Amino acid sequence: MKKRGFWVNATKFCREFISKPQGRLGLIILGLFIFVAVAAPILTPYDPIDDLYLAEGMAKPAWAKVLPGNSKLPVTVHTRLGFNEWQVASGEDLHNAEEIKENAFAIKTTPGEFSKLVHDVNYKTDPPGNFHFETRYSIDASEETTTVLAFVIVDPNGKEWRLWEKKIFGSLKPQDLLIDSRQLDLKTRLGLTIFDEASKVIFAKKGQYKVLLRAYSEGEPAIITMEPVAVNIQGKLHGVLGADHMGGDLWSQLIYGARISLIIGIVAALIAVFIGTAIGIASGYIGGFVDEFFMRLADVMLSIPTMPVLIILSSLIGKNIWNVVILIALFSWTSTARIVRSQTLTLKERAFVEAARASGASKTYTMLVHILPNVIPLVFAALVLLIPGAILYEATLSFLGLGDPTTPTWGRMLHNARSFGAFTMRAWWWILPPGLAITLLSLSFVFIGNTLDEILNPRNKERA
Amino acid sequence: MSQVVFEAKNLKKYFYLRKTLKDSLQGKPTPIVHAVDGVSFTVNKGEIVGVVGESGCGKTTLGRVLLKLIEPTAGNIVFEGKDITKLTAEQMKLYRRKLQLVFQDPFESMNPRMDIYSIIAEPLRIQGLDKDEAEVEAKILKTLDEVELKPAEEYIYRYPHELSGGQRQRIAIARALVLDPEFIVADEPVSMLDVSIRGEVLNLMLRLSKERDVSFVYITHDLATARHICNRIIVMYLGETVEQCTADELVYSPLHPYTKALISAVLPPKPQEGGVKAILEGEVPNAANPPSGCRLHPRCPIAKEICSKQSPELRDIGNNHLVACHFAKK
Numbered sequence: 041m042k043k044r045g046f047w048v049n050a051t052k053f054c055r056e057f058i059s060k061p062q063g064r065l066g067l068i069i070l071g072l073f074i075f076v077a078v079a080a081p082i083l084t085p086y087d088p089i090d091d092l093y094l095a096e097g098m099a100k101p102a103w104a105k106v107l108p109g110n111s112k113l114p115v116t117v118h119t120r121l122g123f124n125e126w127q128v129a130s131g132e133d134l135h136n137a138e139e140i141k142e143n144a145f146a147i148k149t150t151p152g153e154f155s156k157l158v159h160d161v162n163y164k165t166d167p168p169g170n171f172h173f174e175t176r177y178s179i180d181a182s183e184e185t186t187t188v189l190a191f192v193i194v195d196p197n198g199k200e201w202r203l204w205e206k207k208i209f210g211s212l213k214p215q216d217l218l219i220d221s222r223q224l225d226l227k228t229r230l231g232l233t234i235f236d237e238a239s240k241v242i243f244a245k246k247g248q249y250k251v252l253l254r255a256y257s258e259g260e261p262a263i264i265t266m267e268p269v270a271v272n273i274q275g276k277l278h279g280v281l282g283a284d285h286m287g288g289d290l291w292s293q294l295i296y297g298a299r300i301s302l303i304i305g306i307v308a309a310l311i312a313v314f315i316g317t318a319i320g321i322a323s324g325y326i327g328g329f330v331d332e333f334f335m336r337l338a339d340v341m342l343s344i345p346t347m348p349v350l351i352i353l354s355s356l357i358g359k360n361i362w363n364v365v366i367l368i369a370l371f372s373w374t375s376t377a378r379i380v381r382s383q384t385l386t387l388k389e390r391a392f393v394e395a396a397r398a399s400g401a402s403k404t405y406t407m408l409v410h411i412l413p414n415v416i417p418l419v420f421a422a423l424v425l426l427i428p429g430a431i432l433y434e435a436t437l438s439f440l441g442l443g444d445p446t447t448p449t450w451g452r453m454l455h456n457a458r459s460f461g462a463f464t465m466r467a468w469w470w471i472l473p474p475g476l477a478i479t480l481l482s483l484s485f486v487f488i489g490n491t492l493d494e495i496l497n498p499r500n501k502e503r504a
Numbered sequence: 505m506s507q508v509v510f511e512a513k514n515l516k517k518y519f520y521l522r523k524t525l526k527d528s529l530q531g532k533p534t535p536i537v538h539a540v541d542g543v544s545f546t547v548n549k550g551e552i553v554g555v556v557g558e559s560g561c562g563k564t565t566l567g568r569v570l571l572k573l574i575e576p577t578a579g580n581i582v583f584e585g586k587d588i589t590k591l592t593a594e595q596m597k598l599y600r601r602k603l604q605l606v607f608q609d610p611f612e613s614m615n616p617r618m619d620i621y622s623i624i625a626e627p628l629r630i631q632g633l634d635k636d637e638a639e640v641e642a643k644i645l646k647t648l649d650e651v652e653l654k655p656a657e658e659y660i661y662r663y664p665h666e667l668s669g670g671q672r673q674r675i676a677i678a679r680a681l682v683l684d685p686e687f688i689v690a691d692e693p694v695s696m697l698d699v700s701i702r703g704e705v706l707n708l709m710l711r712l713s714k715e716r717d718v719s720f721v722y723i724t725h726d727l728a729t730a731r732h733i734c735n736r737i738i739v740m741y742l743g744e745t746v747e748q749c750t751a752d753e754l755v756y757s758p759l760h761p762y763t764k765a766l767i768s769a770v771l772p773p774k775p776q777e778g779g780v781k782a783i784l785e786g787e788v789p790n791a792a793n794p795p796s797g798c799r800l801h802p803r804c805p806i807a808k809e810i811c812s813k814q815s816p817e818l819r820d821i822g823n824n825h826l827v828a829c830h831f832a833k834k
């Protein structure tokens with residue numbers, strides 16, 4: 041019963057909002073971005089900052105394969121070979137070792153016999169840039185047992201490339217195994233010079249390749265436990281949007297960028313609106329010196345060219361994302377302060393404020409109970425309209441290289457694109473998406489803000 | 505009946521307007537609006553005192569000064585024998601329980617975002633009398649009952665815009681009453697209401713003054729309603745009192761030409777005055793630049809030379825009938 045009036049107003053407001061095409065479109069676009077931001081970990085398996093060398097630098101998107109001249113380009117392979125992926129070639133004794141890690145596996149050797157695990161790979165394109173295998177393994181065997189472990193690639197002609205081999209006496213605590221085509225000892229073992237590219241030599245043929253994991257022990261049986269082997273063959277075609285200069289995934293950068301942009305935009309606008317509302321109400325209600333001081337301050341802030349000052353300040357105070365947010369907020373409160381102040385000036389003259397004073401209300405009480413709730417709708421519209429500005433400021437700073445390099449923002453994507461030759465390579469899949477995303481997200485807030493303003497601003501409407 | 509509750513002594517309120525740059529360069533003096541210029545009266549317990557005058561004569565300003573919502577430029581306000589003119593906001597807070605206000609526009613006077621319950625409870629909350637919510641609710645229901653909004657339960661969770669003008673004005677009165685005040689300034693409380701509801705609201709005030717001994721200052725430009733409920737009436741013209749006496753005496757034997765004009769505007773002319781309406785000519789002069797001498801003289805039908813030179817004293821011509829005119833005689 042008590043909340044009736046509120047719900048009636050809220051539903052009326054929502055219906056009015058939805059009835060405006062601009063508001064509807066803005067909500068749809070914003071909804072899309074919010075979904076992307078929230079579902080980012082589902083939409084992409086990669087971390088936008090930490091996962092580097094997923095593909096060759098500047099790799100094209102996977103779908104570029106259908107474009108002329110790209111059909112033979114190597115596709116990035118990014119997979120894990122665990123219990124489910126290996127086939128037993130000899131030795132039989134393969135176990136699930138889930139207790140260590142999901143999909144991990146263990147082999148028990150028979151002394152004097154080879155145990156072999158195989159995984160088939162059909163490779164029909166040009167040789168890749170690099171390859172990289174990574175896992176963690178341990179051996180459980182008696183003191184007298186000697187085990188030999190080897191990692192081998194067999195090419196379509198049946199030639200064996202022994203990438204890695206190790207002889208172990210007794211047991212071995214869990215440790216990392218890392219095979220990279222750029223390693224020197226790998227090249228030496230394969231009989232290559234340091235200038236040869238191992239991947240080019242090994243994957244020179246097209247056809248059925250085999251990845252082979254081979255174990256041999258003497259003495260008593262040894263148990264070899266291994267986490268799923270992370271296989272990464274860096275191709276020239278990768279993912280939805282290709283890769284950046286470091287082989288980082290552009291699609292995940294775009295997706296995580298939505299998160300950052302939304303957070304930055306909303307937080308900066310919130311801070312700005314908070315400051316603006318407080319100053320606006322105080323100026324309007326208290327008046328006199330307070331008003332004079334804040335309004336002159338606002339004039340000064342307005343007359344300062346924001347972007348150059350932001351550039352200088354952000355390069356002085358350090359590249360932290362929150363510094364940038366606070367800086368943007370400090371330069372964006374003036375418009376809100378003015379709107380709120382003028383609204384406060386008219387509210388102040390309304391009789392209900394005088395009625396409260398006649399009952400002995402203090403200034404603070406009046407400002408909080410009578411002025412604030414009546415400026416909130418306006419403030420809300422101002423908030424939404426400030427967000428695109430904040431997003432654009434941040435994007436600009438990042439584009440100029442003044443953003444936080446550890447934060448995946450759209451501005452940073454564009455900055456990298458410019459610095460590392462995406463423009464000369466015409467890698468439009470790198471440049472266009474962040475640009476469009478910035479535009480669309482800002483536009484959605486402008487649409488929503490305009491609609492809110494249309495509905496909530498008393499200028500556009502008589503008594504509510 | 506004759507216990508004095510409230511006294512205004514020679515109250516003045518001047519507004520100092522801003523000079524334009526041109527005026528200050530030409531060395532012109534700051535324009536001053538003499539909104540209230542030396543008004544004195546007393547209000548007895550349970551009495552309704554009317555303040556009548558044309559628009560712009562300073563009635564609202566007087567009402568706000570009386571309640572110290574704006575500081576008087578000069579003069580004193582005495583409430584229950586204590587001079588409250590110089591009290592700070594902090595010290596005033598306790599007195600505000602006893603001094604209340606009802607506004608002209610019942611829509612403007614309520615926060616559109618508050619329901620009726622919160623609106624009426626607000627004075628209690630501000631005064632820190634809301635410790636016991638059940639008590640607050642009982643008090644609100646009782647007050648709503650008092651202003652004849654029945655059944656009260658049906659109204660308390662509505663919003664002002666869901667009520668009619670008459671209902672809103674009752675709510676405004678309820679808000680003024682909830683602190684059990686001794687003295688209420690009602691600034692044109694019925695001028696925005698339908699004629700049909702006016703009588704009800706005025707009768708409500710009348711009943712409150714009789715039954716609860718609440719004193720009112722009833723501000724209006726409508727002499728007819730003032731005569732209906734007031735014990736005494738003060739007629740104001742450009743910030744000054746021109747005549748002050750009991751309601752009946754004012755209507756039946758007005759002495760000041762301005763009062764006569766006001767009365768003839770609302771009542772049929774009396775045969776002994778030749779059946780002609782006494783009508784004032786011209787416009788109300790600018791309050792920032794009032795005429796010299798008697799402020800009425802440019803518009804007065806009986807003005808003589810002395811009127812433009814000398815400002816008439818407000819004198820008692822017997823039986824507590826005060827009038828400010830050089831030619832007033834019993």
Ligand SMILES: Nc1ncnc2c1ncn2[C@@H]1O[C@H](COP(=O)(O)OP(=O)(O)OP(=O)(O)O)[C@@H](O)[C@H]1O
Pocket residue numbers: 519537538539557558559560561562563564565566725791792
């Ligand atoms: N805050 C203010 N600043 C300057 N002048 C003011 C202010 N308030 C009132 N005045 C002036 O004082 C004079 C008296 O105004 P006031 O509102 O008291 O008149 P009123 O008798 O209530 O008129 P109405 O019947 O129209 O309500 C007017 O000339 C008005 O312009």
Ligand SMILES: [Mg+2]
Pocket residue numbers: 563564565
């Ligand atoms: Mg008025």
